[in-house]
Amino acid sequence: MAVLVNLTISTYIKMTKFSELGLCKNLLKVIGEAGFDSPTEIQEKSIPFVLKGKDVIGNSATGSGKTLAFAVGIFEKVTKGQGVQALVMVPTRELAEQVTKSLRFFSKYYDFKTLDVYGGVSISEQVTKIRKSEIIVGTPGRILDHLRRGTLDLSKVKVLVLDEADRMVDMGFLPDVETIVKRCPKKRQTMLFSATMTPDIDYMKDKYMEHAKQIEAESYIDAGKLKQIYYEPPNHLKFSLLCHLLKQDKTNLVMVFCNTRMNSDMVADNLQRFGLKAMAIHGGLTQSKRKATLEDFHAEDVQILVCTDVAARGLDIKNVSHVYNYDIPPSSNDYIHRVGRTARAGKEGKAISIVTNRDYENFRKVLMDDSLKIIEEKLPDNIEEIAPRFVGWKKGFRGEGRDSRGGGSSRGGGGGGSRGGRSFDRGGRRDSRGGSSPRGRSFGGSSRGDSRGGSSPRGGGSRSGGSGGGARGFQRGGSGGGQRSFGGSSRGDSRGGGSGGGRRDSRGGKSFGRKRR
Incomplete structure (x- = not known):
């Protein structure tokens, strides 16, 4: 039986209608025409404070309805023809376009002008439109460009919104954001929305907000309908497994995440070669x-969107049934952002991670979030025979094929890589990069650990390669009894200390061995 990710199972019951929130007639009219009846949780909890002019921090994910929540505050304070009075900062061009589209929709019966500003388009055209706009939605880089050119005046801003603030920080925009905030009047209403609450968000709250009301909304994801699994194929079958699963599973729209632009291009190109509608x-x-x-994906002319985290950030795409982590993200926050694209609005969803030896370190970091419970799925039978192989290689692509750092097959029987690998218990093969297994399998039967160390995200143990005596189980400490854990008979890594189930590794990371379900 699959173990589901625990992302706060929704217990929220809607008790309010939009008509009970004190919204003006123009906005209620638009909402009614759109067929909306009841507000989402973030809307119901935040709008009363927004209407009172309070600073608000909303802990809410993409797709939760936060745009309407801050739109209410903007429409209450903006007056036509008095310059830019509302500024919404977002991390990406796509999110700028999406927010602008929503604000224009909700302001249908207002006479406001909303403009999105971002890089990659003519700045001179933006200058002309800025003069006629009351609301600006933009990325920090382009907003700062306009400020330095003197083409954007923020001295009349009454409402400042920082949307997807955690991602702006992740993308390195915090210095730009701070510069822009300092150019706004101190007397203003500030609203900040973030899917995760980090120390940087706390810093921004303390420095730039006054007596902010923090609103926490339960995840928009239906955790009871989200199935999360991972496969652990050999390196040379990574793409083959992805292609096989995409062809076998009945899906609606699919998002495949990669960590680099090159991987995104190469995966999409190869999926197309095998008859799949991917971009x-x-x-x-x-x-x-x-x-x-994006338009083709929304229209379902393209079924599979292969993307990076940055490009997908903030996109609210309906009917995504499957999310694939072709590359494992570097943190649990990124992982949650990715899988949050599916299992929405009562629909079932599936998140699949493909973990090869190159992904072990990232997967270990993902599993540091104890709320995430992801089960291993058995590889399909005869995967080597039935799955298509990757073609069109480019130098540096992280996908199917032998590890360039070692001549041995990742399937077993090959020799060690040039950097020295460690012996796994699958028949003495050497991993060509010396990575460790996320499943916490014991290393080596009788052989000594890797001279370089490395930790297992699933199993306990120090950064040693000590053997586990064949014990295979997710127990936190101890070995044997048909469980996977580190502790065993052979000695530990010469650098990492002896092995032992459930110990902290030498770098301070914690053990992630868990009972298998």
């Missing part, structure tokens, strides 16, 4: 190409 989207594409790809 890549990332920051290296032109704005027109990105826009066209």
